[in-house]
Amino acid sequence: MFDYTFQWNQALARLPRMLDGAVVTLEVAVLSMLIGIVFAMILTLMRLSDSRPLKAIAATWIEIARNTPALLQIYMAHFGVASFGIHFSPFTSLLIGITFNNAGYLAENFRGALKAIPDTQARAGRSLGMSSLQSFRYIIVPQMLRISFLPMTNQMVWAVLMTSLGVTVGMNTDLYGVTQDLNALTFRTFELFAIAAVIFYIITKIITLGARLIASRLFRY
Amino acid sequence: MFETSLTAADFLFLAKGAGMTIIVTAISVVIGTILGILFGVIRVQLGAILSAPLTFFLDIFRSVPLLIQLVLANAFLGMVLKLQLSGFFVACMVLSLYTSAYCAEIVRGGIDAVPATTRRAARSLGMTWVQDMRHIVMPLATRVALPSWIGLALGVMKDSALVYVVQVTELLKSTQILITRLQEPLFLLLICGAFYFIISFPLARFGGYLEKRWSND
Amino acid sequence: IAGAAHADKLDDIIGSGKLRCAVVLDFPPMGMRDDKNEPIGFDVDYCNDLAAALGVTAEIVETPFPERIPALMSGRVDVGVASTSDTLERAKTVGFTVPYFAFEMAVTANNETGIASYEDMKGHTVGAVAGTYEAIALEAQVNEWGDGTFRPYQTQADVFLALSQGQLDATVSTSTVAQATVNSGNFDGISVVGKAPFDTDYVALFTNRNEYGLLNYLDLFVNQQVRTGRYAELYEKWVGGDLPSLVVPDVYR
Amino acid sequence: MIEIQNVHKSFGQLEVLKGIDLTVSKGEVVTVIGGSGSGKSTLLTCINGLEPINSGKILVDGVEVHAKSTNVNALRQKIGIVFQQWNAFPHLTVIENVILAPRKVLGMGKAEAEAIAEKQLRHVGLGDKLTTYPSRLSGGQQQRMAIARALAMSPDYMLFDEVTSALDPQLVGEVLETLKMLAEEGMTMICVTHEMGFARDVSNRVAYFHKGIMAEIGAPAQLFGDPQHPETRSFLASVR
Amino acid sequence: MIEIQNVHKSFGQLEVLKGIDLTVSKGEVVTVIGGSGSGKSTLLTCINGLEPINSGKILVDGVEVHAKSTNVNALRQKIGIVFQQWNAFPHLTVIENVILAPRKVLGMGKAEAEAIAEKQLRHVGLGDKLTTYPSRLSGGQQQRMAIARALAMSPDYMLFDEVTSALDPQLVGEVLETLKMLAEEGMTMICVTHEMGFARDVSNRVAYFHKGIMAEIGAPAQLFGDPQHPETRSFLASVR
Ligand SMILES: Nc1ncnc2c1ncn2[C@@H]1O[C@H](COP(=O)(O)OP(=O)(O)OP(=O)(O)O)[C@@H](O)[C@H]1O
Ligand SMILES: Nc1ncnc2c1ncn2[C@@H]1O[C@H](COP(=O)(O)OP(=O)(O)OP(=O)(O)O)[C@@H](O)[C@H]1O
Ligand SMILES: [Mg+2]
Ligand SMILES: [Mg+2]
Secondary structure, three states: OOOOOOOOHOOOOOHHHHHHHHHHHHHHHHHHHHHHHHHHHHHHHHHHOOOOOOOHHHHHHHHHHHOOOOHHHHHHHHHHHHHHOOOHHHHHHHHHHHHHHHHHHHHHHHHHHHHOOHHHHHHHHHHHOHHHHHHHHHHHHHHHHHHOOOHHHHHHHHHHHHHHHHHHHHOOOOHHHHHHHHHHHHOOHHHHHHHHHHHHHHHHHHHHHHHHHHHHHHHOO | OOOOOOHHHHHHHHHHHHHHHHHHHHHHHHHHHHOOOOHHHHHHHHHHHHHHHHHHHHHHHOOOOOOHHHHHHHHHHHHHOOOOHHHHHHHHHHHHHHHHHHHHHHHHHHHHHHHHHHHHHHOOOOOHHHHHHHHHHHHHHHHHHHHHHHHHHHHHHHHHHHHHHHOOOHHHHHHHHHHHHHOOHHHHHHHHHHHHHHHHHHHHHHHHHHHHHHHHH | OOOHOOHHHHHHHHHEEEEEEEOOOOOOEEEOOOOOOEEEEEEHHHHHHHHHOOOOEEEEOOOHHHHHHHHHHHHHHHEEEEEEEHHHHHHHOEEEEEEEEOEEEEEEHHHHHHHOOHEEEHEHHHHHHHOOHHHHHHHHHHHHHHHOEEEEEHHHHHHHHHHHHOOOEEEEEEEEHHHHHHHOOOOEEEEEEEEOOOEEEEEEEEEEEEOOOHHHHHHHHHHHHHHHHHHHHHHHHOOOOOOOOOOOOOOOO | EEEEEEEEEEOOOOOEEEEEEEEEEEOOOOEEOOOOOHHHHHHHHHHOOOOOOOOEEEEEEEEEEEOOOOHHHHHHEEEEEEOOOOOOOOOOOOHHHHHHHHHOOOOOOOHHHHHHHHHHHHHOOOOOOOOOHHHHHOHHHHHHHHHHHOOOOOEEEEEEEEEOOOHHHHHHHHHHHHHHHHHHHEEEEEEEEEOHHHHHOOOOOEEEEEEEEEEEEOOOOHHHHHHOOOOHHHHHHHHH | OOEEEEEEEOOOOOOEEEEEEEEEOOOOEEEEEEEEOOOOOHEEEEEEEEOOEEEEEEEEEEEOOOOOOHHHHHHHHHEEEEOOOOOOOOOHHHHHHHHHHHHHHHOOOOHHHHHHHHHHHHHHHOOOOOOOHHHHOOHHHHHHHHHHHHHHHOOOOOEEEEOOOOOOOOHHHHHHHHHHHHOOOOOEEEEEEHHHHHHHHHHOOEEEEOOEEEEEOOOOHHHOOOOOOHHHHHHHHOOO
């Protein structure tokens, strides 16, 4: 029954290319997180604002991001918007898709975190003469980031995993894309994807452990 | 606004895809939840050190892209073990384990949220471990876990869009097939997205509502 | 059942009464769907012929290009009738028959780019279907030019969709697919602009590497398809024009 | 009869009970007092087998609690215990809280269990709260419900672990009244408490625990009036 | 000078302040007492513009707090306020809590802000807690930190809203001492408090609020010794 012959050397010879792919994967994930956090903040502020249209836009973004498949969002960012004559490269499309998704989930986390911060905190800031923006920036945001740090770490892991969906929009420089290309050349499917799986596993572990380290240094209170 | 050459037959085709999405999701969520409860209870019962191998095994499902899990499982079961399994079976199997990995975490969190003193009270009334689990822990843990579990089930539904790699034609794949023929990507993608949204959004809201209600008492 | 496990694959197929073929269904005219979304095309008919010869019924299993071999290896299909180039690298993993079809490669371009030949593609964004013969060759070419970008998409449909949307400037594909796609009228603003100077892409049926009985049978079947004129008939039905020779000049096989 | 014979108990490195000997006869009320961390709670949880012990023996009606062959679940039916923290099952109404164990453990029918539960709840003064959820009860009411829940199993012994110490002062009285009533009805009880007045009035004997040792035990008048052990003296001075 | 002129304030249907008039001169200490919900806290939050008012006027040094043209942020620098709930910023150390507003609002340099912060913290007796996080402080220390934080802005007025009422009894004293010290240094203060002793000893005038009305105001000796309003009388009776 076990007559399959593993050809690990065939696959391992391609490890350098796969590691290059891992770098691109990380690049997309990190960028999508950074931009995603900024957008999530903006969405959060929009939700807090008194303007109905702003609230509606934020809610629409957040609900679509959370209630449709990420694959669809990425596919849409490439083939969907192209119907309007807007063209993004595979890298950009993937980045947009994941960022859109990240921002939606993070904004929801931020909302939960905000609820956990007593509104007397903002009042205390205001009564020291800070503007509402200052008290948001110096008092609310730092506490919000702490509360949502763990969800943010999880989202970062998901962002890394989501990069694997880039192949559907022509991406072939990320880890999954590289692996698939190599598979087309050699057909060593099991070996190649097993190696890719290990690399993904290591990346996510580094992220979670790194996040724990950062948290312990950052949040000493 | 849309002038479409979509026929009734095409809608039926999409509906079939949607049906597949729902079936794959339902099977995976049911099996995954049963396994997840089992794994979660085992983890709580054995403690962190004894259950480390299980924790590691489950962690893999949360640390490797689902796409790769599907490709690998397919290659391993078929190419290495030479098992003749349908793509549908492989899809359900992988998604079930994937679900169980997340579900185990949720279950563990739920059980941990039941105060040890409450469980002591139950045991000191002469209840067995099983009775304690059945009548005290599970009802209480469910309240903590249900909102997250709803989120998980919806997540699995969305992630099931990836089972196309093992030749299961679910909703998104059906949509792509139609795009191939009809060349109306935006319109078809919107229909597809709307389907997911219509199922996911109300349930997600319901989960949020439960969370709010139960956290108040 | 115990006996069947030791029988070879040819026996298994005959015994089960069913032949499962891997076919790529977004690769017109080799494989596609009609307006009832049923599979049709050259490869579909070829599979049906094979099943008829074996005295069994055919089952078409749709496989995207990158999934053809995994589908075979995981036992989900018996034979690949999927326009698969017979490269040596792949032959380390699967067993190929003699060629059953031969493709010329053609360049299809978006009309607005002004690309009129293979060389014109230099410096542009070009693409092809991930994992195909032409994708591998084209990517190598782009790297050699050192100018422009190469993008692989998952399916032939995505490639032409991207081309007509203007996301790609040009693509190299088998001429049959290019012609069929442009003629279908589904895609606006693209045309076949010339040949790609790649070697003829011979494609073969494939099955498991060690199934010699089945491989022998398939070789003979391909031979018979030519001899009986069925090959020419199918070519006329789906492609039309000059029938490509399946004989490679100056070698034995 | 509860017989505790030279019981030692450690949590990891920490020895919490360092050889306890105590015999509680039928109908007796023993109060246990002592500083925080002296092992009082631990002793109670050892008596009904919720915690294993390291050496020594605990016998309840002659049955060794920690013997392998002993069915602890059956044994626990004889021993009611009420803890400091209110341990209401929050997802069940008051009466459901009380009938759960009789039904599932004793296999009682619903009607019978409810009759008993109602009786016990009325006994502790909660006759009008049957279908209320615990979250609607005050702390004192929750404690009385916990007592009724234990009593519904018709235990022969009741163990109380500082049942009033998490209560607001005005609620303490109602719970102590309930305990007093039980004592007067002849229940065999071990009460860990910080309520010295209660200890003095109700108990037959008072035991003073100090760092895992039962430093002194005696009739309330003797222990409070003329403590022998210097630690007892300073403890009593500090709580008064 | 703080001038409150016929101020009305409603939350939706509920009128919380029903025409309040009160003038607090420089150097004066006014204590506000009254039942729960009588509008005391609301008045304070109106004075520094945290809440809008419905009619009337509040002038601080002649500047109308609720006028559109007023820069409330600048105005608030003059008015320190400390609330009942400890409002330490939990993510900042004690000294970071104190220097935040001087740096960001007044644009002070780090060294200068730290010097002021240290001085104020030493003033309230927290000179040794500079780099501690608030979660490590007792409630009383947190309140004193909040006072130092307000003082670091060099306010001309301080408003205190029941700053001791969430504290354990033994911590109340240290905070009241701090307030007393401030009063002796000549700070203009409005203190909402339930501490009658403090009100009597420290304030120049005591105001009694009842259901959104300032029912009575007078020197402590007069208001405590010979209350005019029947409500004042029954309130004073109830708190004693
Ligand atoms: N499950 C446990 N694991 C480890 N140590 C424990 C455990 N339970 C109790 N201890 C320790 O055993 C010692 C005795 O605890 P115990 O609860 O019996 O004291 P106590 O006399 O009831 O005190 P208190 O009056 O505070 O309730 C304490 O030092 C406590 O920290
Ligand atoms: N933000 C708000 N929205 C609606 N109602 C409010 C708000 N703040 C206060 N109130 C109501 O206004 C009334 C006066 O409240 P306020 O806090 O001023 O009373 P107080 O005199 O400070 O009472 P306490 O002694 O309990 O602090 C109360 O009925 C309160 O419920
Ligand atoms: Mg205790
Ligand atoms: Mg108030």
